Amino acid sequence: MSHFSIKNGALCAEDHPLTHIATEFGTPTYVYSKAAISRNYLSYANACLENGRTSQTALVCYSVKSNSNLAVLHLLSQLGSGFDIVSSGELLRVIAAGGDPKKVIFSGVGKTGDEMRLALSHGIACFNVESISELHRLSEVASEMNATASISLRVNPNVDAKTHPYISTGLKENKFGVAIEDALDIYRIAANLPGISIVGIDCHIGSQLLDDAPLLESLDKLIELIDVLAVEGIVIHHLDIGGGIGIDYEAEVPVTVSDYLNRLFRKIDAWRAEKYQGAPIKVLFEPGRSIVGNAGVLLTRVEYLKPGSEKNFAIVDAAMNDLMRPAMYQAWHGVEPVVLRDGEETIWDIVGPVCESGDWLARARALCIEEGDLLAIRSAGAYGMTMSSNYNTRGRAAEVMVDGNESHLVRQRETPEQLFALEKILP
Ligand SMILES: Cc1ncc(COP(=O)(O)O)c(C=O)c1O
Known part of the structure; x- marks a missing residue:
C-alpha cells in the first residue's frame, strides 16, 4: 500500500x-497491507533460515507496541512470530489474537507486580529485566507463586544509535536497561535469587537505525559479557539483539534486513566456533517498525x-x-x-x-x-x-x-x- x-x-x-x-x-x-507485513516479517525469518537457523535457534519477536491491532498480531503469529511486549495489555492482545505466550518476551522498565503475575501465569518465555529492583520484585512474585521466571538482563551497551534522541535508548543517559559495567554483578545476584532462572541477555539501542554498525558494535559488547559470564558458570542460552532497523520515510536508505542478519550471524558463528566448539546460541530479534x-x-x-x-x-x-x-x-x-x-x-x-x-x-x-x-x-x-x-x-x-x-x-x-x-x- x-x-x-x-x-x-x-x-x-x-x-x-x-x-x-x-x-x-x-x-x-x-x-x-497484509502482503507487505508478511513480506517484511519473512525477510527476517528467511534470513534466519538462510543462515542455518531453525525455530529452535532463532526467533523473531515482533514488537507489539509498533502496531498492536489483533489482525496484525494474528497474521504474524500464523507466520510463526513470537512477540515482544511492554505491558500486560499487550500480552492479553497477543493471546486474544491467537499468539503463543511461550514465544513472548516482556520488556519495559516499569513492570508492575500484577503484570508479572499475569505473565508468569501464562508461562511467557522471558522477562527482559531492566533494573536490580525489578529483579528482586520478580523473584518475590515468582516465589509467592511457586513459579520460576526465566530472565534476561537488558544491558545498556552505551552505544550511540545515531538516531533521534527520543528513540535512542542505548546510551548511559537513557532510562533503559542496566549499565554494561554493572551487568556481571547483577547476573551474580540473579543466579542466587529464588524463583529466577537466567536464560538470556538482551539489548535494544534505539529505533529507525539506518546503519547496522551500532547494532554490530552492541553485539560485540554482549559477546564479551557472555564470555565473562561463562567463566563464572553463568550460561546464557539466548542473545536478544532488539529491534531498531529503520525504514524509508523520505529518501533514507536503511540497511537491508538480510545484509544486517548475514553480518550478525557471521560474527556469532565465528565466535561460537572459536569459543564454544560451535555450540549454537539462540538469537532473538525484536523488530517493529521494519515490519509494519x-x-x-x-x-x-x-x-x-x-x-x-x-x-x-x-x-x-x-x-x-x-x-x-x-x-x-x-x-x-x-x-x-x-x-x-x-x-x-x-x-x-x-x-x-x-x-x-x-x-x-x-x-x-x-x-x-x-x-x-x-x-x-x-x-x-x-x-x-x-x-x-x-x-x-x-x-x-x-x-x-x-x-x-x-x-x-x-x-x-x-x-x-x-x-x-x-x-x-x-x-
Ligand atoms: C525494547 C524494545 N524492543 C523493540 C522495539 C522495536 O523497535 P523498532 O520498531 O525500531 O524495531 C522497541 C521500540 O522502541 C523497544 O523499546
Missing part, C-alpha cells in the same frame, strides 16, 4: 482502492483549504491525535493525493482540526489539491494507531487490512459515546 505511482488519468477517483476504502469506511482510516512501518498509510480527506499570506493550510480530517509522530518527533511522512490532478502545485502545510499549533502532519508540501480530495499519509503503519489518543474527544480512526482485492475492517471507528462511556457525573 505504500506505492502510489498513479499518473494523471491512469486511474479515475472511483477506481482507486483507497477511494473505495474511504467510501466504505470513512476517514481518517489506517490502511494496512511501510505496510500502512493513514487515509485522510481534505476538509478545507485555507490559503494565507505566510502559509497555506490544508486542513484534513486526521490530526495529531491520530498520528503523533510529526508533533512528537518532527517526523517526516510522505503525503500523496490518492488521485493526482492536473494543474499547478501550491505549497501546503497539512494540518488537523485539533486546537494546538503542534497539530500538523506535514509541512511545506507541493501539492495540487482541492477540498474533498483524499490524501495518503505514507509510512504510517508503525507507531501510528498505537500512539493515537482521544484528545479533543476525537474517536480513534478506523483500521482496515487489505488482503488481495479485499478490504477488511479490522477496527471500527470509535464513537463519541464510547469515549465517555466509562465516566460518571457526581450524584
Whole structure:
C-alpha cells in the first residue's frame, strides 16, 4: 500500500482502492497491507533460515507496541512470530489474537507486580529485566507463586544509535536497561535469587537505525559479557539483539534486513566456533517498525483549504491525535493525493482540526489539491494507531487490512459515546 505511482488519468477517483476504502469506511482510516507485513516479517525469518537457523535457534519477536491491532498480531503469529511486549495489555492482545505466550518476551522498565503475575501465569518465555529492583520484585512474585521466571538482563551497551534522541535508548543517559559495567554483578545476584532462572541477555539501542554498525558494535559488547559470564558458570542460552532497523520515510536508505542478519550471524558463528566448539546460541530479534512501518498509510480527506499570506493550510480530517509522530518527533511522512490532478502545485502545510499549533502532519508540501480530495499519509503503519489518543474527544480512526482485492475492517471507528462511556457525573 505504500506505492502510489498513479499518473494523471491512469486511474479515475472511483477506481482507486483507497477511494473505495474511504467510501466504505470513512476517514481518517489506517490502511494496512497484509502482503507487505508478511513480506517484511519473512525477510527476517528467511534470513534466519538462510543462515542455518531453525525455530529452535532463532526467533523473531515482533514488537507489539509498533502496531498492536489483533489482525496484525494474528497474521504474524500464523507466520510463526513470537512477540515482544511492554505491558500486560499487550500480552492479553497477543493471546486474544491467537499468539503463543511461550514465544513472548516482556520488556519495559516499569513492570508492575500484577503484570508479572499475569505473565508468569501464562508461562511467557522471558522477562527482559531492566533494573536490580525489578529483579528482586520478580523473584518475590515468582516465589509467592511457586513459579520460576526465566530472565534476561537488558544491558545498556552505551552505544550511540545515531538516531533521534527520543528513540535512542542505548546510551548511559537513557532510562533503559542496566549499565554494561554493572551487568556481571547483577547476573551474580540473579543466579542466587529464588524463583529466577537466567536464560538470556538482551539489548535494544534505539529505533529507525539506518546503519547496522551500532547494532554490530552492541553485539560485540554482549559477546564479551557472555564470555565473562561463562567463566563464572553463568550460561546464557539466548542473545536478544532488539529491534531498531529503520525504514524509508523520505529518501533514507536503511540497511537491508538480510545484509544486517548475514553480518550478525557471521560474527556469532565465528565466535561460537572459536569459543564454544560451535555450540549454537539462540538469537532473538525484536523488530517493529521494519515490519509494519511501510505496510500502512493513514487515509485522510481534505476538509478545507485555507490559503494565507505566510502559509497555506490544508486542513484534513486526521490530526495529531491520530498520528503523533510529526508533533512528537518532527517526523517526516510522505503525503500523496490518492488521485493526482492536473494543474499547478501550491505549497501546503497539512494540518488537523485539533486546537494546538503542534497539530500538523506535514509541512511545506507541493501539492495540487482541492477540498474533498483524499490524501495518503505514507509510512504510517508503525507507531501510528498505537500512539493515537482521544484528545479533543476525537474517536480513534478506523483500521482496515487489505488482503488481495479485499478490504477488511479490522477496527471500527470509535464513537463519541464510547469515549465517555466509562465516566460518571457526581450524584
Ligand atoms: C525494547 C524494545 N524492543 C523493540 C522495539 C522495536 O523497535 P523498532 O520498531 O525500531 O524495531 C522497541 C521500540 O522502541 C523497544 O523499546
